[in-house]
Amino acid sequence: MLGRILKFNWFSFLSMVALAVIGVIFIKSAGEARTITALHDAWRVHAATALFGLIVYFTLAFIDYRKILDLFTTPYFLISLIMLVAVLAFGSKVYGGKRWLWFFQPSEIAKPAVILMLAKMLGRTDRPTNGFLDLMKGVGIVAVPALLILAEPDMGTALVLVPTALAMLLCARVCLKVLIPLLVAGALSAGLVLGAVHKAETTTDPELKEKIYKYLPLKEHQRARLRTFLNPEADPYGSGWNLRQSMISIGNGSLSGKGIGKGEQKKLQYLPPSVSMNDFIFCVLAEETGFTGSAVMLSLFLVLLLSGLWTAVRSNDDRGRLVAIGVMTLVFVHIYINIAMSIGLMPITGLPLPFISAGKTFLVTLLAALGIVQSISLHREEKI
């Protein structure tokens, strides 16, 4: 028992709990401006979900992760795929996308499935290194669910899977002589798309603009988001509204913030209430607690991430290391994209902020994933 307590990653656990509490506080704050009871009381749901998630966390933490990988991963992955197909067939349409099945979002559940499946495949002990075939398999494990999510369409969620899988492939040194050139090509083509959009938006020749967009598979709202990212001032009352209001909220917080519950942008609903407790919850936090609060929150996230990676380092098992790497990268990508988009460093992408944004499926999924990481910490074999 004492060994268990010593092996328990307290930094990871406590920072996680602290972040969930912060989430409850600011969902309550964001909900105060809403009259609909369900939204006004969303913080209770968040708290209850977190408590439920903690049960899942501890359950998974005390099960040996190796058992999970051996017994449950393949069925879990397959069920995720079935649900992703099901959501396309029977899902309910919200804001122009089919993302919901009954009360949950299958795309959130698919995220750890991909991580676990990749870890299981790449960390196999029967072969000393991973070759080209493993790379192809890995790409397949990511690409199939990613394409299904993209079809919902939910580009943000599909996109997070890419860096997560990449981090795992790179750390596992899977066929680097193919992977690295592939990466460079990917980065170049992303740059090319941005450049093309920039050219299309700044050109005065409507024919050229039409020609460029003919060859770019971008939807109108995606184009608008890229446009806003490249030139935030162009349309402050249209596509640029959210970004502009997000930055005003964050800037208005200045060093020490307006005080919890006193955010003006939120109260006067310049920060659109429809997004203030989800993807833009950070704006509420930043306005009400200022740079100080933002820095505290970032520090907590950093403690969580580094303690997770520390778990990976302490583990002697490739599969354990890969699971921890995957989960931590997934969390990092969410944090990074969410905050970077709200201060204009990245195009607007609908991604929640881990533990803080309201969202039941994502919260439970995260707690479950971190429970597995805790299990890696608890069930590690001490190095001799």
Place this chain on the structure above:
Amino acid sequence: MKVPSWSIAMLATLFIAGFAELAIGLYNVQVVNAGEYKRDLTHQATRRVRKPGIRGRILDSKGGVLAESRARRDIVCDLAVFRKNGSISNTVAAVEEEIVRLAGALGVDRPESITPRRIVRHIRTASAIPMCVWRDLDESTLARFEERAAAFTGFSVESHAERHYPRGSFAAHLIGYTGRDRDTSDPEEAYMLAYELEMKGRSGLEKYYDDYLAGVSGTVRIPVDARGFKPVESTSGNISLEETQERDAQNGLDLHLTIDPDIQAVAERQFEGVRGACVALDPRDGAVLAMVSAPAFDLNEFVPFLSTKKYKALSEDPGRPLLNRATAGLYIPGSTFKPVTAIAALNSGFKAHDDYECTGVYKLGTMRLRCWSRWGQGHLNMRGAIEQSCNPYFARLGYLVGSNTLFRTAREFGFNAKTGIDFAPDYAGSLASPPFYPGLVSQSAIGQGRLQVTPLQVAMECAALANGGKVYTPYLKKRPEGSPPPEPVRRLTCRPEDIETVRRGMRDVVEGVRGTGKALGGLTVPCAGKTGTAQIGNGMKDTWVIAFAPYDNPTIAIALVVERGESGGKTAAPRVHNILASIFGEKEGR
């Protein structure tokens, strides 16, 4: 191992780098540029509301009110109370329903101006301030509303200042009227809301003294939410963007005039059914005692604004009631100009007692200038010529002194220049204009030619003759108590005895056996004057009188013109007599 620890360390480094980037980005937004975003917030989340100060009153010299601001009471509706979720038409419908219900309770008609479109426009542009539903309600309706106000949340009574002219058309041209204008000089106009547009003087003293009367608008900054509504207390709570008084409204100042209400009233009465103008000055300092232009109009018709129909009627009226004839009417002065010619001649060495025989006509080259007396007035000196207003005599004088001297003297009296009065318009008129022809100077000398003068300028001439040659700038705003008396702008270049000669002649006009202005006589005080009958073509005449009294120490100098009259003596003189009689009284037994 397939996953070496160093690769995990590299990943950790990447995470730290990513967080460092976020922290720097946040530092820039929240610390370095925070002020900029705060400004943006204040700019988008507040509206400045302008509330004008109360416009000052205009009072006559005895404290009588000529223009004031009265309270107009409206029932207004705070649209935020009826705000509904969903489409804007839900809110509009709720507002309309409530207005109909209130109209029923008050027993008044539902205002026609409050259409759904009007409500939508108010929500879109000015939802932070209440919308005026019924304007200018009477006391009984307001009392009915007060009784039922509890049942109609969202509605309240608001007071606004409205201009009121207690005496209607009295001194209408002088006082002038106001209109309502957007203040376009303010760069924040687009973000500015106003309960009422600013009142702006559009003519007369209301315009000339606009800044003095208007005061300064107060501005209040009120927070507005993303839809432009003033946040309701329960949702806004204690936010730092509170309603703040940025600038207090300052009420305008009262304008005290030199106008004597009694003289003004009598003078106005003289113009019943005729067109013309009258200006009375105090010759001791240039104060304007009365200024009349006829026909006039009712100033209250311009409140709150003049309807297009009424404006059309006023501007197309052949009597041109909107024209202020006293300062903007250009007339031919006729014989009232002769004293100027006399002074010019005496200045250039002409002797007042020189004899001249009037034969009834003055010939110069091919020009024949007839005297009004068919057979001539016989032997005359200057006094006699003024008394009888002999045209040949003055035509010859004009020829002898020449146009330079004549017009220079006229300018000294104040002709051909703006008078400098604290009023607009202030027309300069003219003395001569091309084409020049021989004999023009003789024509000008008898007040015809191409002379163009305003009644105010003629009154100034009269005042200068009355006070012995001092020309004062006429003024309307009463000087503060105890301030030094105004200095004359200039003195006529002539000897005192020359002015006295002219004054005697003007005295004879009233008292002499053959005087043209005997109608002026019969007052308890001696009075002097000069009549004028200006030929304006087609056999039509504008008839003039200038007069001052008491003769020895004049306290009033009047110029009066009646358009299309018979003659100065018959048409204008009795009117001036009435004015002077009201001041000084008539002699018994006249």
